Amino acid sequence: MTEALPIVIVGAAPAGIRAAERLVEAGVRPIVLDEGLRAGGQIYRRPLVDDGRSYRNRYGSEAKKAERLHAVFERLRPSIDYRPETLVWNVSGLERSGHLDVLREGVHRQIAFSKLLLCTGATDRVLPFPDWTKPGVYTLGAAQTALKAQGCTVGDRLVFMGSGPLLYLVAWQYMKAGARVEAVLDTAPFRSKFHLVSLFVRAPRIVALGLFYGAQLQLSGVKVRYGVRPQTVLGEERVEGIRFRAGGRTEALACDAIGYGFALRPETQLADLAGCRFRFEDRDRAWLPERDAQGRTSRKDIYVSGDGSGIAGADAAEIDGELAALAILQDIGNTVAGDRPRQLTAARARILRQREILESAFPFPRDWFETVPPETTLCRCEEIRIGEIHCAVGAGSIGEINRMKALSRVGMGRCQGRMCSAAAVEVLSSIRKVEPKETGRLRAQAPVKPIPLGFGGPLDTEESR
Amino acid sequence: MIQRISTDVTIIGGGLVGSSAALAMRQAGLDVVLLDKGFCGAQASGVNYGGVRRQGRPAEQLPLSQRAHGIWPRLKALVGIDGEYVPSGHLKLARTERDFAKLEAYAEMARPYGLDLELVGAEALKTRFPWLSAAGAGASLCPGDGHANPRLVSPAFARAAERAGVKVFEQMPVRDVRATGNGFAVLAGENLEIRSRQLVNSAGAWSDTFAAQFGETVPLKRIYPSMVVTEPLPLRLPVSMGEQGGSFYGRQVARGNYVMGGGRGAALADPDFSRPSVTAASSVMQRAIALFPHLANAQVIRFWSGTEADMPDGNPVIGPSRTTPGLFHAFGFCGAGFQIAPAVGEVLSELVTSGRSTTPIDAFSIGRFAHAAAQTADSL
Ligand SMILES: Cc1cc2nc3c(=O)[nH]c(=O)nc-3n(C[C@H](O)[C@H](O)[C@H](O)COP(=O)(O)OP(=O)(O)OC[C@H]3O[C@@H](n4cnc5c(N)ncnc54)[C@H](O)[C@@H]3O)c2cc1C
């Protein structure tokens, strides 16, 4: 009986936790799956083992929110079926009743659901530059995760590079943690920052925080450069420095680690496997599952919320999670009193408008691939260089990303394009001189992350009876 | 604005069958238009397992398969790349004594066709292929068989045809075909109209609708073989493998990935696309572990599937239409068209130029279904 099947949430992070909270309030006991060891997600990531550091120390300006969300989750635990360290690697059986394929402690299970809410969040967006694969180069997110979850830094003398609010934040967090931050290399031009003036009116806290990080960094002697384009990573075996151009000059700095990233890319493969329709979102330069204001997708019974349905940040994710839960409750016949959905929708819309401005302050470096030489690695897993894409495109009249994958192997390796496809699309569209959306969408296949060949064993199918 | 083209031959479908036919016809001096609704070699021909195998085919297919066997080593000269073709040998395992007896009988049958198979007993199997475990009752080795990279081979045929002067139109779905009395009119895409003396229906799993338009109903069924691929691993598996009494097949590609298949997937809402089934994929994975213990800690990075045309008697349809002069069919390869496609292309070229194939194809006549079709019509 379909009614007896559980409601399943993927992602125990801001969106997923708030959704679970709302469902529990209405008397529903959802299953909450997350591949991480502890709940919290990216921003409110918790240490693998408690190390005695305070919230203030670990989360800085976001300490209160982190503490609140973790407390909500702890309170929910008896009322939800929470399964950490559970990778959801496939959605199937949608013709009949849908189910998830999950892997937990090496055991494969299928979990049938009546409603599925995907809160799969986002990961760093990376763009290749010369020698970005050298040991000592990290993404901004990875650098931050090391601090939050492992309580260690990725180096002693650091340079942070890229674009997006995370750039200044992570640099500041490293400085606070006692590391020596040499420089922040912002790929956006200085003039783009004037957009923040208009943001100040709408969201003074965000701008004030940003200015605060920037000012504190500069006061502490951290060099800040704008309009940066990297030239090469110095060092034979591992990072010993970086050479770059900024403001018409070439500069070199010594460092032993580099953190870099260009905002975030939404994690959408499960929605793809679930058969949701996608549309291209210019703001994120990415394909997103189509959704209504509350997170209903084109497929009945499948909902999306949080960064995985469009990058909007942690506050928006909390709001969005609740919205999706309200949608689910409405759709299973509960009455949702008051105009909570409307209020939440308006709040989320406000944040999305702020995001537009932030995007102008940290614009995507559209000319990136005009400065990156052809011998630069594009796809790490398959060791494909940018020049090989130029050749493949030339020889095979490739205009489309799936075709490019077939003919060049880009995105065919271990990461299945999760790391490289955002960049691959940019390379293809820069060669073709078209907008990224003209190059099509890379189709997802299961498993969304590698699974052990020996996972097999008899299928353990789980359905509530 | 309608674009009008007239040509000698129009080919519907740029899979390996249509593309190799286009190339062969062009080389025979014909004017050819090749149409694909998507990209050439992006359907079955581009996503298959890559087995270049004669062993195991029914007797009727062996002459054609032998002809193709002569083409594969010449890929570089023919289309500009070798397509990672390796005549590695094809090892077919027998699960039981009865399966082994079947392999023995097959070897006997295939010998007159020039296919020399080497039967390997259970003991010899252990010493010659020590990485293999749970090997069963023995095996049959076909030394000249092997594998190639379909992603590269099939588009390369289309590109070579284009370089030779074939007009190739991609993302150009054929919407209507009609016999005009002295030839054919084909409408494709938004505004392309092609007139030709002859027409080839090589639209893979979509061929039945075109055949039906000329009054030839065929019992074509779509199938979706399930594939699994691992991360790259040290090179260890020197042969392409199959099974008698099981549905597992596997090979290791030059890059190191194990590509393995068995079982069937299912169509998506848009039946042109498919997903492998988890049940099929996990039985492939379990069989792989049983056969290759060294894969115990390997990771699987992707499942996939493709859309293929299956016929009830396991043989394709190749040859002239029985209703419409100038029309030729080539489809329904039942999961095994990759290896023979280049020979099918040559045969199609012979058919359009001389009306006759130098390789026997009588068993593949579309006429063999006329009776069955009439029967189903009666019973309705
Ligand atoms: C590395 C990183 C660092 C960030 N740091 C900051 C910061 O310091 N300040 C800030 O304001 N914003 C930061 N952000 C942005 C912020 O984290 C997000 O806006 C916010 O966390 C979004 O919440 P969410 O609930 O949508 O998803 P997320 O927090 O991204 O969480 C998604 C969850 O889903 C789980 N998941 C995903 N796929 C699967 C699967 N297939 N199976 C099982 N579980 C799965 C993940 O394990 C994760 O727990 C950061 C983002 C990243 C990627």
Ligand SMILES: Cc1cc2nc3c(=O)[nH]c(=O)nc-3n(C[C@H](O)[C@H](O)[C@H](O)COP(=O)(O)OP(=O)(O)OC[C@H]3O[C@@H](n4cnc5c(N)ncnc54)[C@H](O)[C@@H]3O)c2cc1C
């Ligand atoms: C997963 C899988 C594994 C396989 N493994 C092997 C193997 O190991 N060895 C082997 O020998 N064979 C194998 N096969 C079978 C082999 O791939 C096929 O038999 C062969 O590729 C068929 O070629 P084709 O040209 O007939 O079909 P296709 O490659 O499917 O080409 C047909 C073309 O027609 C086009 N088309 C359809 N409708 C229209 C229209 N209206 N207008 C224009 N164009 C149209 C399609 O877009 C397509 O490109 C496998 C098949 C699959 C799916």
